[in-house]
Every structure is written in C-alpha cells, then in structure tokens.
Amino acid sequence: MRSDQGQPVRLSDYRVPDYLVDAVALDISLDRTATRVRSTLRLRPNPEGVAGAPLDLDGDELVATALRLDGAALDLALATPDRLTIAAPPAGPFVLEVETVIDPTANTKLMGLYRSGSAYCTQCEAEGFRRITYYLDRPDVLSVFTTRIEAERDDAPVLLGNGNPVEAGAVEGTGRHYAVWHDPHPKPSYLFAVVSGRLDALRGEFTTSEGRRVALAIWVEPGKVGQAGYALDALKRSMRWDEDAFGRAYDLDVFNVVAVSDFNMGAMENKGLNVFNDKYVLASPELATDADYAGIETVIAHEYFHNWTGNRITCRDWFQLSLKEGLTVFRDQEFSADQRSRPVKRIADVRVLRARQFAEDGGPMAHSVRPDSYSEINNFYTATIYEKGAEIIRMVRTLVGPDAFARGLQHYFDRFDGTAATVEDFLGCFAEASGRDLAPFFRWYVQAGTPRVTARTHHDAATRTLTLDLAQDTAPTPGQGEKLPFVVPLRFGLVLPDGAEQPVRTGEDDGLSDAELANDTIELATATRRIRFEDVEPGTIPSLLRDFSAPVRLVTDATDADLLTLMTHDTDAFNRWDAAQTVLSRLIIARVRDGGGDPEALRTVFAAVVRTGRHDPAFAAQVLALPSEGELAREIGRDVDPDAVHAAREAVRGAVGRMLAAEFRAVIAEGAAAGPYAPDAAGAGRRAFRNAALSLLAAGDPALGAAQARAQFDGADNMTDRVAALAVLSLIPGEAREAAFAAFYERHAAEPLVIDKWFALQASIPERSTVDRVRRLLGHPAFTLGVPNRVYALLGAFGANPTEFNRPDGAGYDLVADAVVTLDGRNPQVAARLLGAFRSWRLLEPGRRALAEAALKRIAAGPDLSADVREITSRSLG
Numbered sequence: 001m002r003s004d005q006g007q008p009v010r011l012s013d014y015r016v017p018d019y020l021v022d023a024v025a026l027d028i029s030l031d032r033t034a035t036r037v038r039s040t041l042r043l044r045p046n047p048e049g050v051a052g053a054p055l056d057l058d059g060d061e062l063v064a065t066a067l068r069l070d071g072a073a074l075d076l077a078l079a080t081p082d083r084l085t086i087a088a089p090p091a092g093p094f095v096l097e098v099e100t101v102i103d104p105t106a107n108t109k110l111m112g113l114y115r116s117g118s119a120y121c122t123q124c125e126a127e128g129f130r131r132i133t134y135y136l137d138r139p140d141v142l143s144v145f146t147t148r149i150e151a152e153r154d155d156a157p158v159l160l161g162n163g164n165p166v167e168a169g170a171v172e173g174t175g176r177h178y179a180v181w182h183d184p185h186p187k188p189s190y191l192f193a194v195v196s197g198r199l200d201a202l203r204g205e206f207t208t209s210e211g212r213r214v215a216l217a218i219w220v221e222p223g224k225v226g227q228a229g230y231a232l233d234a235l236k237r238s239m240r241w242d243e244d245a246f247g248r249a250y251d252l253d254v255f256n257v258v259a260v261s262d263f264n265m266g267a268m269e270n271k272g273l274n275v276f277n278d279k280y281v282l283a284s285p286e287l288a289t290d291a292d293y294a295g296i297e298t299v300i301a302h303e304y305f306h307n308w309t310g311n312r313i314t315c316r317d318w319f320q321l322s323l324k325e326g327l328t329v330f331r332d333q334e335f336s337a338d339q340r341s342r343p344v345k346r347i348a349d350v351r352v353l354r355a356r357q358f359a360e361d362g363g364p365m366a367h368s369v370r371p372d373s374y375s376e377i378n379n380f381y382t383a384t385i386y387e388k389g390a391e392i393i394r395m396v397r398t399l400v401g402p403d404a405f406a407r408g409l410q411h412y413f414d415r416f417d418g419t420a421a422t423v424e425d426f427l428g429c430f431a432e433a434s435g436r437d438l439a440p441f442f443r444w445y446v447q448a449g450t451p452r453v454t455a456r457t458h459h460d461a462a463t464r465t466l467t468l469d470l471a472q473d474t475a476p477t478p479g480q481g482e483k484l485p486f487v488v489p490l491r492f493g494l495v496l497p498d499g500a501e502q503p504v505r506t507g508e509d510d511g512l513s514d515a516e517l518a519n520d521t522i523e524l525a526t527a528t529r530r531i532r533f534e535d536v537e538p539g540t541i542p543s544l545l546r547d548f549s550a551p552v553r554l555v556t557d558a559t560d561a562d563l564l565t566l567m568t569h570d571t572d573a574f575n576r577w578d579a580a581q582t583v584l585s586r587l588i589i590a591r592v593r594d595g596g597g598d599p600e601a602l603r604t605v606f607a608a609v610v611r612t613g614r615h616d617p618a619f620a621a622q623v624l625a626l627p628s629e630g631e632l633a634r635e636i637g638r639d640v641d642p643d644a645v646h647a648a649r650e651a652v653r654g655a656v657g658r659m660l661a662a663e664f665r666a667v668i669a670e671g672a673a674a675g676p677y678a679p680d681a682a683g684a685g686r687r688a689f690r691n692a693a694l695s696l697l698a699a700g701d702p703a704l705g706a707a708q709a710r711a712q713f714d715g716a717d718n719m720t721d722r723v724a725a726l727a728v729l730s731l732i733p734g735e736a737r738e739a740a741f742a743a744f745y746e747r748h749a750a751e752p753l754v755i756d757k758w759f760a761l762q763a764s765i766p767e768r769s770t771v772d773r774v775r776r777l778l779g780h781p782a783f784t785l786g787v788p789n790r791v792y793a794l795l796g797a798f799g800a801n802p803t804e805f806n807r808p809d810g811a812g813y814d815l816v817a818d819a820v821v822t823l824d825g826r827n828p829q830v831a832a833r834l835l836g837a838f839r840s841w842r843l844l845e846p847g848r849r850a851l852a853e854a855a856l857k858r859i860a861a862g863p864d865l866s867a868d869v870r871e872i873t874s875r876s877l878g
C-alpha cells in the first residue's frame with residue numbers, strides 16, 4: 001500500500017498485513033537537530049497473511065544507526081531512507097530493535113517530529129510515523145505503545161505522550177529529565193504523538209458517567225493561558241454531550257490538548273494527546289471573532305469525538321477515511337446544533353458544503369467519498385471525504401429513522417470496538433438494525449458527482465390532484481462516465497398559499513409508501529418518479545428537500561412568487577432561507593445575462609426579513625448574506641466572467657442597501673446598545689445581523705457606510721465588530737481604508753492570528769491593484785512561507801478572491817502558481833492545498849480558461865515536483 005514513484009495506490013490491491021505488532025516500546029531522546037529514537041517492536045507473523053513473507057517496514061527520509069533482531073545485530077544496509085526489509089524473519093514471534101536519528105529543526109514538511117515555536121511536536125496522520133522510525137505504517141496494524149521521552153529539563157520542561165503517565169524523573173548527572181507514558185488501547189501508528197517544550201497549561205477536571213476522574217489540560221505557549229478558557233469549556237461540554245447523545249465515555253485518566261502555531265491542517269486526534277493548530281484553541285473577545293469561537297467549539301468537539309469514531313474504531317485502510325471523518329463531522333455538527341441554533345447551524349453547514357464540496361464534485365478533482373485510488377493520501381482530506389461523508393450519515397438517519405439509527409450505531413460500537421473497519425462494516429450495522437437493504441444506497445460512497453434533482457408540478461383543478469414529476473441525473477466525473485441513480489431522501493411538505501400546511505394524501509397509483517408518508521420523506525431511488533397528491537388546493541407549493549435532506553442540486557419550477565411564499569411561510573427554516581437564496585440568485589444571474597432583474601420586487605419580503613431579525617437575528621443574517629460569487633458562477637455553469645458576476649452581485653447588494661437603508665440604519669443603531677461581549681450564540685446572532693446590515697448599507701451608500709464602519713471600528717470592544725467594520729472599509733477605495741488597515745496592524749502586530757485576518761482581508765479586495773498589494777505583503781516582516789496559517793491567510797485568501805485570482809490578464813494565476821512552486825520544496829501539503837484555487841478553472845470564459853491552464857501546465861512542468869502537487873496538477877489538467 002505505497003505510492004512509490006507516483007504509482008497510485010488502489011483499494012483493489014488491499015491485502016492484510018503479513019506481520020502484526022503486539023507491542024511497541026519507544027525511547028525518544030529529544031534534541032533540536034539530532035533526536036535519537038530507539039524502537040523495540042514485538043512482532044509475529046499474521047496467521048491470516050502470507051507465511052514466510054519478507055518483513056517490509058515503511059520509512060521516509062530516515063537514517064538508521066542500529067538494527068537488532070532477537071538481540072543479534074543486523075547489517076545497516078538493510079535500511080534505506082524509505083524502507084527496511086528483512087527477507088526471511090523468524091516463523092514465530094520475534095523482537096526487532098531499530099535506532100534512528102532525525103532532525104526536527106530541518107523538518108519543514110511538518111509531518112513526523114518537528115519544532116513549532118518553543119516546542120517539539122508530531123503529526124503522524126496519515127503517513128508521518130514513518131518519518132520517526134521504520135514501522136508497518138498502515139491503519140490496520142494496531143499495537144500497544146509505551147513511550148519514554150527524554151529532553152533537556154530547561155529547554156523542554158513538559159513531556160507529553162499518548163495514554164496515561166507512568167513515571168517521570170531526572171536523568172542522573174545530566175540536565176535532562178524523562179517521562180514514560182503508556183497507552184493501553186491498541187492503536188495504529190497514525191495516532192501516535194509526542195509533545196515537549198516550554199508550555200503553560202490551563203487545567204480542568206471531568207468525571208465521566210462511568211465515574212472516571214479525568215485530568216484535563218490545554219497546553220499553550222507561555223503567557224497564553226488566558227486565551228485557553230473557551231477551549232477547555234468546549235472540551236467539557238463535548239465530553240458530556242458524547243455521553244448523553246451517543247453513550248460514549250472517555251477511557252483514559254488524562255486528556256491533553258496542545259496548541260501549536262505551525263500546523264498543516266486544523267487539528268489531530270492523537271490518543272489522549274490532541275494536537276491543534278492554535279487558531280482552533282486560542283480566543284479572547286479582543287482577539288477572536290464569533291466565527292473563531294464557533295470554529296474552536298466545533299474542532300475541539302470533532303477531535304474529542306474521534307476518540308470513539310476513529311481511535312477506538314479506526315479505518316482498515318485510507319480509502320475508508322470517511323468512515324471516521326464523515327461520521328465525526330456528522331457528530332460535531334450535531335453537537336454544535338445542540339449548543340447553538342439548529343436551523344442556523346444547518347444553513348451554515350450547507351453553505352460550506354455548496355461552496356467547497358459542490359465545487360470539488362463539479363471540477364477535475366471530483367472523487368467519491370470512498371475513492372478507489374490515490375497517489376498521495378494527504379490530498380484526500382477533502383470536503384468530499386469530510387462534508388459529503390457527513391451528509392451520507394445524515395441520509396442514513398433520515399432513511400432508517402432515529403431509532404434504527406441509534407440501534408445501528410450501538411451495534412457498530414459493540415461489534416467493531418478495537419478494530420480497523422470498513423465503510424461496508426458500518427453500513428451493515430444499519431442494514432441489520434433497520435432490516436433494510438442498503439446496497440443501492442451504497443452508491444453514495446462509490447459514485448462521485450452531485451446529483452441534480454428536477455421537480456415539475458402540475459395541478460389539475462378538476463380532480464384537485466397535484467402531480468409531481470421528479471427526475472435525477474448526475475454529470476460524468478473524471479473516470480466515471482455513467483452514473484446509476486442514487487437513493488435520494490427528499491423531506492417535503494405541501495405549503496398552501498396562506499402558509500398553512502396541506503395534509504398529504506396520495507392514491508393507489510403513483511402514491512407514497514406508508515413509511516414515506518410517516519417520515520414526510522419521498523425516496524427517489526430511480527431516474528424518474530411520478531407522485532400524485534390528492535385533494536390538493538389550487539396554488540399549493542411543494543416544499544422539497546427540507547432541512548437539506550440530501551446533498552443534491554434541486555431545480556424546481558417554482559415561480560418567484562412561489563419562492564417568496566415559501567420564504568415567508570415555510571415551516572422549515574432551511575427552506576425559508578433557501579427560497580430567499582434562489583430568488584436572489586435568479587435576480588443576480590438575470591443581471592449578468594442581460595442587465596435585467598429588479599430588486600424592487602423584493603422590498604416587502606426583505607423588509608419582513610429585517611423585522612424577523614428582531615427575534616431571530618442569526619437567521620436573518622443568513623438571509624441577508626447573498627449567494628457567493630462562487631455559487632453564482634457554478635449556477636451559471638459555463639463561460640463565466642467573474643467580473644460580470646461580481647458587478648451584478650454588487651449592484652443587487654447596493655440596490656437592497658438603498659431600498660432598506662432606513663431599516664438597516666435602525667438595526668445598526670439598536671445593536672450599538674447591545675451590552676458587553678459574550679461569545680454565545682445569541683450575542684453572535686445579534687452581531688451577525690447588525691454587521692450584515694452594515695455591509696448592505698455601505699454597498700448602497702459607500703460614504704455613509706464608511707462613516708458608520710469607521711465609528712464601529714474605533715468603538716468596538718470586540719474583534720467580531722472590529723473586523724466586520726474593517727471588512728466593510730476594505731471594499732471602499734481611498735485613504736480611510738488604508739488608515740484603518742494601518743491602525744489595525746499597529747494595534748495587533750504582536751498577535752499572528754489577528755494579523756492573519758489583516759492579510760486575508762487585504763488579499764480579498766476586489767480591485768486590480770490587489771495582486772500588487774499581495775506581492776508586496778509577501779515581503780512584509782510579519783509574513784513567512786514557513787507557517788501554514790500565514791500562507792493560508794494571504795495566498796489562500798487571494799486564491800479565493802473571485803475577480804483578482806481570475807484577472808483577465810492571468811497575473812492572479814501566476815502569483816499563486818509561483819507560490820506553489822516555491823512552497824513545494826518546503827512543504828508539499830501546503831503547496832497542494834493552495835492549488836485548490838484552481839479547482840473551478842474549467843467554468844471560466846475561454847480567455848481566462850487558457851491562462852489558468854497555462855499556469856497549471858507551468859507548475860506541472862517543473863522539476864522535482866512532490867507527489868502531492870503532481871497529483872493535483874495532473875488531475876486538474878487531465
């Protein structure tokens with residue numbers, strides 16, 4: 001299961017390992033440039049593997065300094081940097097001892113053991129453990145780990161490992177000390193971690209439902225414990241919630257979370273020792289926004305929930321990645337929905353799904369939730385594996401119902417605890433619990449692409465029947481020309497013109513099953529289906545895909561008037577929001593096409609939305625956030641001119657801003673007296689509403705907007721309002737904007753996570769001068785290509801700037817391409833993620849398309865490309 005020389009790894013090649021590891025003892029002597037790792041592996045042949053097979057251990061840039069088999073020295077030539085092969089190991093159990101020396105300071109890939117700030121830390125998922133020592137580095141090899149960590153006491157007073165602490169002490173006669181950690185739960189190597197350095201802890205305690213007292217600690221850079229409180233609180237709430245909602249209790253005596261400033265992704269669920277990108281831990285009202293707080297809550301929960309869905313039950317191979325990621329995202333979404341407003345959380349999640357996953361599914365990187373091949377597994381930590389994976393779990397719950405869903409999960413935990421499982425194992429539990437054949441449903445895992453569901457209605461006044469004709473089709477994706485129909489659960493209701501719910505009755509032919517009627521869910525499992533509703537009032541509007549019950553694109557024949565009715569009356573909050581989005585999207589696209597589309601028709605309903613903002617501001621804020629330029633581009637579908645989309649969207653924002661100026665000014669004025677900041681959902685909703693009003697007001701009247709924004713910028717007692725004001729100012733060219741950016745920098749220069757907001761806002765300005773501004777900022781003293789967060793803030797934000805990344809002269813593509821090439825030599829994962837900017841290049845008009853293609857080809861032609869970047873460029877061009 002390796003990807004040497006760019007050979008793809010295939011699911012169909014899976015074989016069980018030929019050897020098993022009963023126990024691992026690691027002795028890690030930390031040193032900034034020469035860390036010595038002694039590994040003692042108790043191995044034995046796997047009775048299910050090939051007898052007498054060679055033992056083939058994975059390595060990556062390793063140097064072996066000693067090898068012993070059952071105590072006898074082996075020739076060091078058996079070890080190359082990426083492989084240790086023992087041709088004929090003993091037929092029974094044996095002990096292999098391996099010593100390697102590694103350089104954490106030189107590790108710029110941030111995989112394996114590396115330095116971050118004042119600490120040593122590790123990242124082993126997916127294949128980082130092999131950069132520490134030779135191992136069977138695959139998730140289906142589970143073992144019990146004991147780790148001794150040794151370091152200079154002054155340089156590294158804190159020594160953390162997986163599991164429980166066993167002993168600690170001084171190393172006599174030296175300035176060094178050590179600690180031993182033992183993890184009783186067998187685990188794959190990707191869950192291994194070590195952290196050591198100068199760190200401060202915010203401590204807490206949690207008693208589980210089983211009576212276990214757990215010592216909690218959030219470890220941060222010295223001086224930052226004041227910013228760890230929210231993370232600790234979110235952790236305790238997560239632990240309680242997993243007991244209440246899923247019956248899952250924690251299983252060790254300690255739980256440590258460490259925040260580091262250099263981290264490729266969000267965070268990592270190492271057993272008992274989660275390591276986090278510090279942006280998902282550190283928060284204070286002056287430094288973090290409401291969105292940052294929500295992100296911390298979600299990611300803390302996500303990594304904690306992995307303890308059961310990922311760690312106790314892990315994946316057989318990396319093709320099953322969504323087994324743990326999709327399920328754990330589903331769990332963190334449910335947690336956040338319970339902690340905050342459920343409908344608003346659902347809307348926010350669907351926004352992310354549409355923006356990222358639909359874009360992925362509609363582009364050259366489209367892949368199934370369970371892919372069948374990859375070259376570089378790190379490229380598959382995608383919105384498809386995570387977010388679409390979560391949608392699949394949600395559909396299972398909708399289809400089998402909450403009771404069978406709960407029984408199926410219980411079954412999964414009972415049966416697969418302590419094992420490395422597959423997606424089939426998981427679905428089998430729900431098939432069994434519900435008595436339902438889930439084989440057709442399994443297509444969601446193996447077919448890529450976003451299905452399009454079309455709905456046509458016809459009401460017959462004479463018979464009072466409403467005929468609903470449904471059809472689904474899925475465009476081909478790379479390597480998958482033909483698609484079979486998906487099982488699409490469509491939650492629905494029939495809405496009368498006055499908003500009342502029309503009772504649902506169907507007849508003998510073309511009716512719904514009892515289960516469908518009981519669940520208010522149509523199951524569309526064939527290419528087309530006709531449903532006839534009886535005794536239906538004229539003017540009744542079907543509300544389909546309630547709560548976004550399936551990850552599909554729904555196209556209906558609803559008129560704008562129908563949508564305004566749904567927007568005002570639907571009992572389903574998601575569809576109220578989605579109807580508004582559709583109306584707005586139609587309006588903007590009409591402007592792109594022929595300059596038509598008059599927002600005046602929206603005046604009454606939008607004024608009503610603003611009024612509902614008084615009691616549900618978070619929801620109103622979601623309605624007032626227009627569909628993004630990316631979504632509009634996908635809706636247009638081909639030959640997109642991003643400048644035209646931007647201009648049309650801004651024109652509509654401006655018109656709405658002028659039309660409702662009085663209402664927005666009232667919202668802003670009322671919000672100003674809202675009281676002191678607290679990061680709770682209610683307060684966050686009020687701020688989101690007010691800031692949405694400010695943004696639209698400024699779009700309609702830039703001079704007034706700038707004045708209001710500057711006042712808010714200067715007077716804010718929290719980062720949410722300050723950065724929202726700066727975002728408004730950033731769109732209005734002139735001295736006021738530059739002065740605000742300068743003041744912001746001055747105030748927060750010492751806080752890299754805040755300066756990331758400063759970088760990102762500047763990179764997002766929709767003006768031709770932005771590309772020069774970004775090139776200038778690349779040379780700013782606060783910028784470095786060495787820290788992933790800085791790269792994502794400046795270059796990632798620029799890559800997401802629709803008009804400037806897609807400049808008609810190609811200068812935006814060149815800027816990102818240059819950065820990708822430079823970064824690739826240092827951190828291929830980060831370089832590959834930046835390339836995501838190119839995911840929708842085929843939607844563009846021919847001029848830009850040619851320039852984007854040329855930039856991709858230039859990257860692809862470079863020498864010494866990493867497997868990461870090579871795979872993305874070749875897929876993007878393929």
Ligand code: ARG
Nearest residue numbers: 125126265267268269378381
């Ligand atoms: N399992 C981690 C998370 O979701 C992601 C780690 C991925 N890291 C990587 N380098 N591929 O929670």
Ligand code: ZN
Nearest residue numbers: 302306325328
């Ligand atoms: Zn995860």
